[in-house]
Amino acid sequence: MNYVTAQNTYDVIVIGSGPAGRRAAVQSAKLGKSVLVVEKNRRVGGVSLHTGTIPSKTLRETVLNLTGWRERGFYGRSYRVKKDIRAVDLLSRQHKTLDHEVEVLEHQFQRNGVTTIYGTARFVDTGRVEVMTAQGSIGTYRAERFVIAVGTRPFRPDYVPFNQVTVLDTDDIIQIDHIPRSMAIIGAGVIGVEYASIFSALDVQVTLIEPRTSILDFVDSEIIAEFTHEMRDRGVAMRLGSTVEQITLSGMRPIVQIAGGRSVHADMLLFAAGRVGATSPLNLEAIGLAVDHRGRVTVDSNTFQTSVPHIYAVGDVIGFPSLASTSMEQGRIAACHAFGVPPPPAPEYFPYGIYAVPEISTVGMSEAEVAGRGIAYECGIARFRETSRGQIMGIQSGMMKMIFSIKTGRLLGCHILGEGATELIHIGQAVMNLKGTIDFFLENTFNYPTLAEAYKIAALDAWNRMAMTSRAMA
Ligand SMILES: Cc1cc2nc3c(=O)[nH]c(=O)nc-3n(C[C@H](O)[C@H](O)[C@H](O)COP(=O)(O)OP(=O)(O)OC[C@H]3O[C@@H](n4cnc5c(N)ncnc54)[C@H](O)[C@@H]3O)c2cc1C
Numbered sequence: 001m002n003y004v005t006a007q008n009t010y011d012v013i014v015i016g017s018g019p020a021g022r023r024a025a026v027q028s029a030k031l032g033k034s035v036l037v038v039e040k041n042r043r044v045g046g047v048s049l050h051t052g053t054i055p056s057k058t059l060r061e062t063v064l065n066l067t068g069w070r071e072r073g074f075y076g077r078s079y080r081v082k083k084d085i086r087a088v089d090l091l092s093r094q095h096k097t098l099d100h101e102v103e104v105l106e107h108q109f110q111r112n113g114v115t116t117i118y119g120t121a122r123f124v125d126t127g128r129v130e131v132m133t134a135q136g137s138i139g140t141y142r143a144e145r146f147v148i149a150v151g152t153r154p155f156r157p158d159y160v161p162f163n164q165v166t167v168l169d170t171d172d173i174i175q176i177d178h179i180p181r182s183m184a185i186i187g188a189g190v191i192g193v194e195y196a197s198i199f200s201a202l203d204v205q206v207t208l209i210e211p212r213t214s215i216l217d218f219v220d221s222e223i224i225a226e227f228t229h230e231m232r233d234r235g236v237a238m239r240l241g242s243t244v245e246q247i248t249l250s251g252m253r254p255i256v257q258i259a260g261g262r263s264v265h266a267d268m269l270l271f272a273a274g275r276v277g278a279t280s281p282l283n284l285e286a287i288g289l290a291v292d293h294r295g296r297v298t299v300d301s302n303t304f305q306t307s308v309p310h311i312y313a314v315g316d317v318i319g320f321p322s323l324a325s326t327s328m329e330q331g332r333i334a335a336c337h338a339f340g341v342p343p344p345p346a347p348e349y350f351p352y353g354i355y356a357v358p359e360i361s362t363v364g365m366s367e368a369e370v371a372g373r374g375i376a377y378e379c380g381i382a383r384f385r386e387t388s389r390g391q392i393m394g395i396q397s398g399m400m401k402m403i404f405s406i407k408t409g410r411l412l413g414c415h416i417l418g419e420g421a422t423e424l425i426h427i428g429q430a431v432m433n434l435k436g437t438i439d440f441f442l443e444n445t446f447n448y449p450t451l452a453e454a455y456k457i458a459a460l461d462a463w464n465r466m467a468m469t470s471r472a473m474a
């Protein structure tokens with residue numbers, strides 16, 4: 001066995017180079033600290049870059065472009081840019097995007113003097129980690145502080161006959177070598193819903209199977225009702241309240257047996273029932289840290305310290321919200337705290353973007369939450385087809401819903417379904433975090449023609465209703 005003989009003492013060791021580890025490392029380096037990043041994969045970037053966020057969003061964009069999805073409002077449902085779309089067409093854009101992103105990240109580490117080693121880290125004690133490379137060499141590294149940013153891996157229970165060809169987990173799916181004619185997806189969380197809608201846009205016959213009777217419960221139910229309607233309208237079979245009893249293979253074809261007697265036969269099965277913290281190789285027992293049933297670590301939600309104060313944990317390994325965006329912020333906050341620099345307080349509301357087809361994005365409270373808190377409120381709705389930009393783009397669906405406090409006029413929640421939702425949401429987010437009111441939307445002039453005009457339309461709708469309410473109460 002070879003032993004690595006490079007510098008072995010650092011101010012901080014960051015385990016994992018996904019969004020959380022990357023930000024923790026760069027922030028520490030900006031504070032003048034010596035930083036070692038340990039990465040188990042061959043390349044830096046994490047799940048976000050290699051199997052999660054970026055590949056799935058690149059796939060989505062490629063599908064929308066090649067299918068001509070965005071133009072179908074004008075040219076009809078049968079319109080296609082490329083008639084015969086193959087897996088290779090989907091993958092070529094992925095490789096280019098990923099290579100570019102890895103290069104940017106490597107350069108960022110280099111510029112900031114962050115050292116990277118490739119290997120799997122495990123704690124020896126609260127001051128040392130041992131790193132084993134793919135070739136089997138082992139090195140021991142010391143630091144005053146550690147940041148655990150190891151992320152997650154797909155949940156792969158024993159009863160699923162994964163074979164990486166017709167039965168896949170959510171890391172395998174971005175490597176498919178053919179596009180199936182039919183696909184069963186188990187789990188209607190964010191990943192399941194995104195892939196269901198993306199493959200359905202490719203004309204794959206999709207069946208989405210979910211044990212709960214509703215989906216994406218953290219999003220306003222009116223938006224989800226509209227989204228579900230659109231999915232069903234274009235032929236996605238949504239089997240909600242369906243518990244999977246057994247998964248078998250007939251040759252290579254998966255068969256999903258659902259409790260109650262129904263079964264789903266498909267060319268391909270995607271198992272998307274959540275993810276588990278990648279903590280098992282870390283030997284956390286050696287430092288006295290426990291994990292929950294899904295391998296996640298508990299932290300102080302303000303500082304991201306674990307129960308061992310100089311060891312932090314950030315990103316997906318600590319659980320909700322498990323977003324690349326929030327993971328980056330957590331990494332930065334942890335690094336600042338570790339080196340005594342007070343980070344600005346995290347904003348009250350962060351947006352959630354679901355890159356389904358169509359997109360969903362949400363910030364702040366849902367109508368059910370507002371009602372549950374007993375706040376007097378009014379909603380305003382705008383349909384994208386009411387905007388001139390929507391007409392120009394041939395958009396037939398898409399909506400925005402804003403919720404305002406009647407007493408203060410404050411924007412409490414903003415929920416968008418449709419083209420550009422994940423970009424548009426930031427206007428609502430800014431107003432909300434700056435404690436803005438309905439007046440902002442009523443008084444300001446928006447570019448025309450834009451989809452952002454929907455903000456004006458929705459605010460006017462809410463204002464009209466508020467006026468009616470106050471007249472009724474007078
Ligand atoms: C299909 C999919 C789509 C997604 N889409 C979005 C999206 O659109 N928007 C969004 O905000 N979020 C999205 N996410 C979530 C996002 O990818 C995660 O929130 C983000 O990657 C978490 O970052 P992280 O740094 O915590 O962990 P990761 O990105 O998982 O990185 C962890 C890194 O640690 C390394 N590692 C693990 N164990 C060790 C060890 N023992 N030693 C050394 N290295 C180790 C891993 O190899 C990995 O590189 C998506 C996730 C998936 C799966």
Ligand SMILES: NC(=O)c1ccc[n+]([C@@H]2O[C@H](COP(=O)([O-])OP(=O)(O)OC[C@H]3O[C@@H](n4cnc5c(N)ncnc54)[C@H](O)[C@@H]3O)[C@@H](O)[C@H]2O)c1
Binds near residue numbers: 192
């Ligand atoms: N656009 C985005 O921001 C984005 C996109 C994808 C993923 N992510 C993140 O990645 C994380 C993982 O996403 P996910 O969709 O895999 O997980 P999830 O936990 O959100 O959803 C898993 C779904 O599978 C169902 N399920 C659980 N166990 C099951 C079982 N045994 N059989 C059948 N169904 C079962 C659950 O009811 C749930 O609906 C999420 O926390 C999410 O935040 C974010």
